[in-house]
Amino acid sequence: MVSQKGGIFMFLRAQLSAQMATIADFLVTILLVKLFEVYYVYATLAGAVYGGIVNCVINYKWTFKSDGKKIYVAVKFIIVWFCSIWLNTWGTYALTESLGKIPWVRDTLSQHFGDFFIIPKVVVSIIVALFWNYNMQRYFVYRNLDIKGFFKKQH
Numbered sequence: 001m002v003s004q005k006g007g008i009f010m011f012l013r014a015q016l017s018a019q020m021a022t023i024a025d026f027l028v029t030i031l032l033v034k035l036f037e038v039y040y041v042y043a044t045l046a047g048a049v050y051g052g053i054v055n056c057v058i059n060y061k062w063t064f065k066s067d068g069k070k071i072y073v074a075v076k077f078i079i080v081w082f083c084s085i086w087l088n089t090w091g092t093y094a095l096t097e098s099l100g101k102i103p104w105v106r107d108t109l110s111q112h113f114g115d116f117f118i119i120p121k122v123v124v125s126i127i128v129a130l131f132w133n134y135n136m137q138r139y140f141v142y143r144n145l146d147i148k149g150f151f152k153k154q155h
Contacts, residue, residue: 017058025051064142080136095120
């Protein structure tokens with residue numbers, strides 16, 4: 001029943017896959033910032049790339065049990081993934097910079113978390129995961145759609 005295709009179990013598998021990808025993403029991001037002193041925006045981008053790779057590999061067979069051609073799935077995933085990376089990177093930047101202009105928020109978060117960009121990154125990643133990644137992967141990436149037919153001229 002848990003391995004069934006569709007429904008609540010697909011959503012739960014997608015969330016578990018997303019959590020594994022998020023762990024990989026945050027691990028890369030935090031290591032780059034803390035150990036290598038990489039600017040948080042670039043570290044966020046690198047983490048999103050690594051997390052996306054982890055997510056794609058897990059989702060292909062286990063989460064969505066895709067039987068589509070790997071090349072079509074890969075092309076569709078890359079399109080969605082680039083949008084996801086853009087949303088995560090610039091969303092984290094915009095929220096971090098906006099909150100950074102409010103002294104009491106910046107100071108309070110910095111006291112509790114060191115680098116306070118982590119909180120905006122968490123907020124943005126949850127929003128992007130729930131509203132963009134899951135829906136696009138479920139209804140576009142891992143569906144066996146004829147992508148060539150989609151772009152052909154309609155008569």
